Amino acid sequence: MRSYPPEPFRIKTVEAIRQISFDERKAALKNARYNVFGLRSEDIYIDLLTDSGTGAMSDRQWAAIMQADEAYAGARSYFRLAETIGKIFSFKHFIPTHQGRAAEHILSTLLVKPGLSIPSNTHFDTTEANIQARGGRPINFVIDEAADPTIYHPFKGNMDIGKLKAFIRETGPENIPFGMITITNNATGGQPVSLENLRQVSEIYRRHKIPFFIDACRYAENAYFIQQREPGYSEKSTLDIANEMFALADGATMSGKKDAIVNIGGFLAMNDETLYQRACSELILWEGFPTYGGLAGRDLDAMAVGLWEGLDESYLAYRVGQVAYLGDGLLAVGIPIVEPPGGHAIYIDAKRLLPHIPRDEFPGQALAVELYLEGGIRGVELGSVAFAHSDPDTGEMQYPLMELVRLAIPRRMYTQAHMDFVIATLTRIGERRDSIRGYRITYEAELLRHFTACFEPL
Numbered sequence: 001m002r003s004y005p006p007e008p009f010r011i012k013t014v015e016a017i018r019q020i021s022f023d024e025r026k027a028a029l030k031n032a033r034y035n036v037f038g039l040r041s042e043d044i045y046i047d048l049l050t051d052s053g054t055g056a057m058s059d060r061q062w063a064a065i066m067q068a069d070e071a072y073a074g075a076r077s078y079f080r081l082a083e084t085i086g087k088i089f090s091f092k093h094f095i096p097t098h099q100g101r102a103a104e105h106i107l108s109t110l111l112v113k114p115g116l117s118i119p120s121n122t123h124f125d126t127t128e129a130n131i132q133a134r135g136g137r138p139i140n141f142v143i144d145e146a147a148d149p150t151i152y153h154p155f156k157g158n159m160d161i162g163k164l165k166a167f168i169r170e171t172g173p174e175n176i177p178f179g180m181i182t183i184t185n186n187a188t189g190g191q192p193v194s195l196e197n198l199r200q201v202s203e204i205y206r207r208h209k210i211p212f213f214i215d216a217c218r219y220a221e222n223a224y225f226i227q228q229r230e231p232g233y234s235e236k237s238t239l240d241i242a243n244e245m246f247a248l249a250d251g252a253t254m255s256g257k258k259d260a261i262v263n264i265g266g267f268l269a270m271n272d273e274t275l276y277q278r279a280c281s282e283l284i285l286w287e288g289f290p291t292y293g294g295l296a297g298r299d300l301d302a303m304a305v306g307l308w309e310g311l312d313e314s315y316l317a318y319r320v321g322q323v324a325y326l327g328d329g330l331l332a333v334g335i336p337i338v339e340p341p342g343g344h345a346i347y348i349d350a351k352r353l354l355p356h357i358p359r360d361e362f363p364g365q366a367l368a369v370e371l372y373l374e375g376g377i378r379g380v381e382l383g384s385v386a387f388a389h390s391d392p393d394t395g396e397m398q399y400p401l402m403e404l405v406r407l408a409i410p411r412r413m414y415t416q417a418h419m420d421f422v423i424a425t426l427t428r429i430g431e432r433r434d435s436i437r438g439y440r441i442t443y444e445a446e447l448l449r450h451f452t453a454c455f456e457p458l
């Protein structure tokens, strides 16, 4: 089995966590109507709901926070962040936003009109929702391999170039206000995109004069995978690789809550001067003055430091190695996952683990509940609860490709013993898998139902 990568840091501050009893967990679940989003954080032992905004900041980030400048306009904090973004992303302009979806909101407000299409490998759900909110059509063209959890592909987040070309030909570039790609591709398992693929995508968008925006939330993990896996890149630094990736694009949306290792923050970057000026007007309307966006000066400084720490190669080797350690450990005890492990999370294949639970009884939901009951661990269902919808024309239920439960690993937060605990918990769940039963929805909201749905065990 893979060895655990020793942490390239030591611990200076700790936060107590505790495991409440089985009976207390049972009561907490019932109280939350069997939706793990409804649980109180203090009732959770290991929280793998998301890697977004949940990481541990460093002593240097906290020191930068103390030195922040809270001036309304022209703060030193802004210029420190601008210098960092300039060196890593090298776009001409950027505006700070309170998180990634605020950048998506501004971009969509400025460029999406009803009926226009925005292709990507796979849009994240907030990106999709922001495009739809403006009447646009988000379209996904990830390679076919991504739909099969058992296939190994070094860059399973890649765009299907043939499908993208055909789509632009059929739709017409005038109906595509911008194109995107998500690195790494969260929706299909945190899978990376190769530089070769980014180059091809860029070439196609540019040939058709379609502005190209990268969803860059986990760009540093993506750069590390390129260094490790793509021929010709093993001698390049992650910074060089990041520069090369962003030079292919016209802009980026960024959630700093991921690879900038902050609890809040993001930005929208672009080269186009006119677009930047229009974005500033939107920013002032929704977020704040262009030198702070929706953030405090201290958030800007924490992000300026965190961006460098997130790109550090010894950190990335540990980060990606920790996720792979969990993935290999689960495979070793017979828990099916999306292979190969992604950069920020392990995605358990609930359809293969619980084949006796039909999709309309939500195998992923059943597994998410068992994880909490058995070990006080919280993951998130990314299957039929989150993504199934009835076809507007036929009324027939459309199910997503996979029934997954994501275990996202917060950055610099949990240790090897915690990962071993997760593996041991899933080993026990695996042993009694046949006795696990499905769920019925008793309440659901019209949009994004997984956050607030209520369930009843069958």
Ligand code: F0G
Pocket (backbone or CB within 6 Å): 049, 050, 051, 052, 099, 100, 101, 102, 124, 126, 127, 182, 186, 215, 217, 255, 256, 257, 266
């Ligand atoms: N793009 C991707 C690929 C994401 O994973 C996320 C957030 C966003 C955009 C939006 O950023 O949350 O700062 O507004 N993903 C989190 C997750 C929520 O759990 O994967 P945000």
